[in-house]
Amino acid sequence: MLPSSAPPSPAGRWLVPALSLAYLLFSYWLIGFRPEQLVLVGLCNACYFLTDATRRLITGFSIFVVFWILYDYMRAFPNYAYRAVDVAQLYHTEKSLFGIASHGQLLTPNEFWLRHHQPWLDVLCGVFYLCWVPIPLAFAGYLFFKARRLFFAFALTFLLVNILGFIVYYLHPAAPPWYVQQYGLVFQPLTMGSTAGLARFDSFFGIELFKGIYAKNANVFAAMPSLHSAYPVVVLFYALKHRAGVFNLVFLLIMLGIWFAAVYTSHHYVLDVLAGITIASLGILLIRLLLAHSKLFNRLVESFWQATAPRP
Numbered sequence: 001m002l003p004s005s006a007p008p009s010p011a012g013r014w015l016v017p018a019l020s021l022a023y024l025l026f027s028y029w030l031i032g033f034r035p036e037q038l039v040l041v042g043l044c045n046a047c048y049f050l051t052d053a054t055r056r057l058i059t060g061f062s063i064f065v066v067f068w069i070l071y072d073y074m075r076a077f078p079n080y081a082y083r084a085v086d087v088a089q090l091y092h093t094e095k096s097l098f099g100i101a102s103h104g105q106l107l108t109p110n111e112f113w114l115r116h117h118q119p120w121l122d123v124l125c126g127v128f129y130l131c132w133v134p135i136p137l138a139f140a141g142y143l144f145f146k147a148r149r150l151f152f153a154f155a156l157t158f159l160l161v162n163i164l165g166f167i168v169y170y171l172h173p174a175a176p177p178w179y180v181q182q183y184g185l186v187f188q189p190l191t192m193g194s195t196a197g198l199a200r201f202d203s204f205f206g207i208e209l210f211k212g213i214y215a216k217n218a219n220v221f222a223a224m225p226s227l228h229s230a231y232p233v234v235v236l237f238y239a240l241k242h243r244a245g246v247f248n249l250v251f252l253l254i255m256l257g258i259w260f261a262a263v264y265t266s267h268h269y270v271l272d273v274l275a276g277i278t279i280a281s282l283g284i285l286l287i288r289l290l291l292a293h294s295k296l297f298n299r300l301v302e303s304f305w306q307a308t309a310p311r312p
Contacts, residue, residue: 056308063155088185110177126201128257161283169222176223193217197265229276
């Protein structure tokens with residue numbers, strides 16, 4: 001057996017399994033059974049009961065677990081059921097602001113790259129797009145062990161940025177560029193997710209990586225803001241704050257690459273990317289203000305820090 005310097009608290013021994021069971025039952029009722037639910041529950045319980053170190057880790061990363069659950073539950077509440085989906089206006093605004101003249105036609109940047117895509121760009125953009133979740137999680141893991149107080153600021157910013165993005169999804173449902181390319185400017189509910197330009201990455205390597213990812217898309221009409229574009233902004237900000245040295249340049253490159261890939265692959269308009277940058281900046285600012293002026297918020301961060309501190 002792996003050693004554990006401290007056993008779980010008496011409350012934790014029943015609370016974590018109870019919460020896991022409640023999550024599975026509620027999820028089954030709300031959105032139906034999905035294998036990912038068992039993976040999440042299994043991972044959380046294994047980490048909590050395995051060792052003191054893994055218990056502290058999953059306690060800190062519970063913030064990211066909350067994000068995943070909220071995202072998954074959006075399936076039960078499609079945003080197009082509450083507000084009209086912006087299909088045509090967003091397309092025409094994109095073209096008027098960022099249109100590219102090509103052979104006598106005015107094209108959106110997505111349409112331009114659809115006509116001028118290159119295999120090397122397909123591969124490069126696919127690689128960048130694969131970074132959008134692993135990089136924030138890997139950076140969070142690094143901060144957890146190297147700068148745990150900054151980790152909680154980063155994790156809470158990440159969660160807040162997602163919540164702000166989800167709110168905008170419901171206030172302003174928006175179709176992605178690939179939708180217009182496939183279905184035109186008429187709204188069609190129950191549309192399935194599409195790999196769009198990322199299909200060329202799958203085709204290049206003869207795999208179905210992105211096809212598997214986008215078949216599980218929780219909401220097709222959630223193009224604005226682009227959270228793909230927001231996450232690397234948050235990562236870069238906290239990397240700069242941590243003085244991460246050469247990694248600041250790496251994160252900057254990844255951020256620019258994801259922004260370009262979002263447009264190149266027809267998953268987002270330039271306007272979506274700008275909205276993602278705005279949401280990320282707003283989330284960072286709000287957390288900074290709370291840390292600077294809210295004693296209650298600082299006590300929350302301190303409680304997280306204490307819960308994940310190594311026990312003597």
